[in-house]
Amino acid sequence: MLRVTGLTKSYRSAGEDVAVLRGVDLTVATGESVALTGESGSGKSTLLHLIAGLDAADGGEIALADINVSGLNDAGRAELRRDRLGLVFQQFNLIPSLSVADNLVFQSRIAGRHDAAWHDELVERLGLKNLLRRYPEQLSGGQQQRVAIGRALAPKPLLLLADEPTGNLDEDTADEVLHLARDLVARTGCGFLMVTHSARLAATLDRQVNLHAGVIA
Numbered sequence: 001m002l003r004v005t006g007l008t009k010s011y012r013s014a015g016e017d018v019a020v021l022r023g024v025d026l027t028v029a030t031g032e033s034v035a036l037t038g039e040s041g042s043g044k045s046t047l048l049h050l051i052a053g054l055d056a057a058d059g060g061e062i063a064l065a066d067i068n069v070s071g072l073n074d075a076g077r078a079e080l081r082r083d084r085l086g087l088v089f090q091q092f093n094l095i096p097s098l099s100v101a102d103n104l105v106f107q108s109r110i111a112g113r114h115d116a117a118w119h120d121e122l123v124e125r126l127g128l129k130n131l132l133r134r135y136p137e138q139l140s141g142g143q144q145q146r147v148a149i150g151r152a153l154a155p156k157p158l159l160l161l162a163d164e165p166t167g168n169l170d171e172d173t174a175d176e177v178l179h180l181a182r183d184l185v186a187r188t189g190c191g192f193l194m195v196t197h198s199a200r201l202a203a204t205l206d207r208q209v210n211l212h213a214g215v216i217a
């Protein structure tokens with residue numbers, strides 16, 4: 001469902017081009033969860049950002065279902081993120097001025113893909129029923145990340161991309177949040193690609209891939 005082929009990306013640093021991705025090949029099948037590991041600075045976030053259309057690659061191809069992501073312009077990539085991708089980051093990134101209820105529906109409403117029954121199921125499964133009137137600053141880290149996962153999955157994306165989603169959580173909370181995410185991903189049948197430094201958490205996903213020296217071995 002996601003197919004990345006020969007992806008390359010360099011950054012210009014101190015007058016020199018530094019190649020970060022040197023021909024990355026990666027697939028994520030429908031319903032599959034994949035952990036992306038690699039040492040610090042190996043380019044994991046760069047790869048995730050390119051797949052999310054937050055930045056453009058220098059070469060290679062990214063295809064998501066029947067969409068040629070690499071061929072999209074800025075507007076097309078923004079549309080892709082809005083309608084087809086769920087994004088979760090380490091810093092939760094909830095909208096501080098909106099209640100939990102409003103944060104939750106934000107993505108599905110702007111994508112025009114709000115589904116009341118699925119929304120209610122997300123609230124139930126993520127244990128958010130009693131938190132709906134609160135604001136992000138009134139939540140723990142684990143609670144905030146549960147809202148962020150609900151927001152990302154509400155429009156039923158094709159692919160959930162997560163960059164160190166449990167990096168700010170203690171071990172027990174990380175386990176609980178990831179368990180919920182895996183369950184919900186299985187329920188929607190979307191693909192799941194997660195960057196993590198934790199071999200323990202990586203092992204709980206269907207498959208692990210390692211980024212090293214600019215390629216996936």
Ligand SMILES: Nc1ncnc2c1ncn2[C@@H]1O[C@H](COP(=O)(O)OP(=O)(O)OP(=O)(O)O)[C@@H](O)[C@H]1O
Binds near residue numbers: 038039040045046047
């Ligand atoms: N906008 C940028 N301009 C220049 N160099 C960049 C930029 N973004 C990333 N880099 C460089 O690209 C390399 C890969 O960075 P990236 O954040 O993708 O690695 P990472 O594997 O996610 O690291 P970490 O595990 O520490 O988060 C690093 O050497 C980084 O300094």
